[in-house]
Amino acid sequence: MHLFVAIFSVWASYRWGDWRNWQKYQPTMMYFAIGNLLYNYLCAERMLWTLTPDWFGDTGLTELIYTFLTFPATALLFLTNFPKGRMKVFFHYVKWVLIYGGVEYIYSLTGRIEYQYGWSLGWSIIFNIIMFPMLKLFSVKPLLAYGFSMLLTVFWMKMFHVSF
Numbered sequence: 568m569h570l571f572v573a574i575f576s577v578w579a580s581y582r583w584g585d586w587r588n589w590q591k592y593q594p595t596m597m598y599f600a601i602g603n604l605l606y607n608y609l610c611a612e613r614m615l616w617t618l619t620p621d622w623f624g625d626t627g628l629t630e631l632i633y634t635f636l637t638f639p640a641t642a643l644l645f646l647t648n649f650p651k652g653r654m655k656v657f658f659h660y661v662k663w664v665l666i667y668g669g670v671e672y673i674y675s676l677t678g679r680i681e682y683q684y685g686w687s688l689g690w691s692i693i694f695n696i697i698m699f700p701m702l703k704l705f706s707v708k709p710l711l712a713y714g715f716s717m718l719l720t721v722f723w724m725k726m727f728h729v730s731f
Contacts, residue, residue: 568621568673568674568677568679569618569620569621569629569632569633569679570621570622570623570632572637572670573632573633573636573637573640576636576637576640576641576644577636577637577640579640579644580640580641580643580644583644583647583648584640584643584644584647585643585647586643589643592642592643592646592647592706594705594706594709595642595646595702595705595706596638596639596642596643597639598642598702598705598709598712599638599639599641599642599702600634600635600638600639602716603630603633603634603638604634605720607630607634609720609724609729609731610729612730613683613684613727613728613729613730614683615682615683615684615685615686615690615727615729616680616681616682616683616686616691617680617681617683618630618633618674618679618680619678619679619680619681621679641663641667642702645659645663645699645702645703646702646703646706649703660696660699660700663695663699664692664695664696664699667691667695668688668691668692668695671688671691672688675688684727684728685727686727694723697719701715701716701719
């Protein structure tokens with residue numbers, strides 16, 4: 568299932584993403600990837616969620632697939648098709664939170680994700696409600712996004728008792 572999501576994400580980004588201008592989106596794609604690497608590093612001793620590997624059977628490889636394929640591809644799609652106008656922007660965020668939440672819900676039903684230490688699908692949805700605006704903020708004001716990211720990282724770590 569994880570591999571299917573990765574392949575679909577890459578295909579969708581190829582189909583609907585603005586690959587002619589990929590350099591414009593690359594910093595945000597890397598910001599997303601680095602965020603996932605940071606989660607895996609900071610929470611290595613206290614993983615709040617763990618992806619259950621598919622047939623290739625390695626959690627690390629599964630995380631690398633998300634880090635370097637799925638997340639950058641979806642960041643490209645998210646930014647490529649970013650609308651103008653408050654209501655359109657609002658529904659764009661809602662659409663992406665629902666996509667990520669829906670995929671994770673299916674993962675929870677099929678045993679592809681395991682939650683620990685109080686994390687849940689609900690917390691993931693709250694995280695996504697914050698994450699997508701942060702991706703957009705990073706694309707226009709990266710230094711401000713880095714500052715907010717540091718504050719949010721401290722918040723999440725304290726909230727879920729992750730040691731520094």
